Structures are given as structure tokens and as C-alpha cells.
Amino acid sequence: MTADAEMSAGNRDAEVTPATRFNFMGRLSSLPAVVTLWDEAARFYARLKDSDVVVGKTLRLVESGAELVAEGSRSVVNKFNRQLGYVDDLACRGLDKLEDVYPDVAKKQPGEILKDICIYGCKKCIDAKDYGVRKISDIKAISADVLHYAAHPLQTVSACTTATLAYSQELLEFVNAALDKP
Structure with missing residues (x-):
């Protein structure tokens, strides 16, 4: 291989490396809710693949095609590295805002989050019921006074x-x- 060819191959490798620096997907896939969802989807996919020979072979063929497309598109993706970096940065900022507003998303398991949502919802329903009962009592008292004054x-x-x-x-x-x- 000539020096130019080696340099060109080195540049290609250098171009491939930045694509792995994007961290939004890594951050997203580390969230407990996403991990749980991903595991459940993977289990379902594995069961689907094992459920029937034809379905399994078809899905394996699709997987190989997707791998070939991913390998073949790497050079195209690298040409848009800067733009993809910008999009990755925006996505990370959005994830930061989500974690600021809902810090439990990054810390709690989905079951705990669901339990907290249910507790919060029940509390709000009880508050709404109590408010309604108070207002109905107020209207009842005013109506009784009006009826008394009219009668x-x-x-x-x-x-x-x-x-x-x-x-x-x-x-x-x-x-x-x-x-x-x-």
C-alpha cells in the first residue's frame, strides 16, 4: 500500500471515530425506564423469532440486511458528522431539561415512577372531590338562606x-x- 493510500485509510478511520462520540443514545439507553422497555422488547423479539421457523429466518435475513446497510452507510453518516453532532447536542439538551423537570426519570425504576404517578393522581382526585363537596355545601347553605328569606x-x-x-x-x-x- 502506498503512503497516500495508507493516509487515506487513516483519514477514513479518523472519520469513523467521531460518529461513536455521540452520547445521546448512550444517555437515553442508560435511563431505567428505557432499559426496562428495551429488555421487554428484546424478549418479545426473541420469542417472536423463535415462534416459527419461517418468521425466524425472515427476521435473521432482515437483520443481516440491516447490518450491511449500516456498514455501507457509515461513510455517508461520517460526511454529516458535524450536523449530526449538532442534533446530538440538541437532543442531549432536551434530555437535560427532561431530567431537570422530572429528576426521577434518571433515578427510579418504571414501577416506582408508575407508583408515584398513581399516588399523585389519587391525591389530586381526593383534592378535587373535597373541593367539590365544599362547594356543594356552600351552595346548599346559600340556597337554604335564600329559601328561608323568600319563605x-x-x-x-x-x-x-x-x-x-x-x-x-x-x-x-x-x-x-x-x-x-x-
Whole structure:
């Protein structure tokens, strides 16, 4: 091999290396929920592959084709390394925001997250029920007062007159006290 060919092969290897530096997929695949989901999907896929000879051979053929396409497209992917790096950076920032807003995503197992969601949902349902009961009680009390005032107008007028007289008496006492001051 000539020096130029060796250098060209070295450049090609150097171009391939940056593609492995993308870390979004690594970070995403380290999340407990994703690990659990991936394991479940892999188990299902393995069962599907083993379920029937024709299905198994077809899936193995598709896997080999996908591997060939992945190997063949590596040079094309490397040409877009910078753009893919930008997309990887954006995806990592989005993952950072998700982990900031929901820190449990990176720490808890899916069962724990689901349990927390159920507890939170139950608490909100109980709060909504309590709020509804309080409002219904308030409406019931107001309705009873309105019904009482509508059914007993003489008592209502008498109560209003008594309240007005009491207020007027207090006002007169205040005015007298103010006038008596030098």
C-alpha cells in the first residue's frame, strides 16, 4: 500500500471515530425506564423469532440486511458528522431539561415512577372531590338562606330592620362622641 493510500485509510478511520462520540443514545439507553422497555422488547423479539421457523429466518435475513446497510452507510453518516453532532447536542439538551423537570426519570425504576404517578393522581382526585363537596355545601347553605328569606319575608325584613337600627345607633354614638370632643 502506498503512503497516500495508507493516509487515506487513516483519514477514513479518523472519520469513523467521531460518529461513536455521540452520547445521546448512550444517555437515553442508560435511563431505567428505557432499559426496562428495551429488555421487554428484546424478549418479545426473541420469542417472536423463535415462534416459527419461517418468521425466524425472515427476521435473521432482515437483520443481516440491516447490518450491511449500516456498514455501507457509515461513510455517508461520517460526511454529516458535524450536523449530526449538532442534533446530538440538541437532543442531549432536551434530555437535560427532561431530567431537570422530572429528576426521577434518571433515578427510579418504571414501577416506582408508575407508583408515584398513581399516588399523585389519587391525591389530586381526593383534592378535587373535597373541593367539590365544599362547594356543594356552600351552595346548599346559600340556597337554604335564600329559601328561608323568600319563605319568611316578614322575618327577613324584621332582621334587616334590626341590623339597620343597630348600625344607625352605633353611627349616632360615634357622631355624638365626635361632636363632644373639644
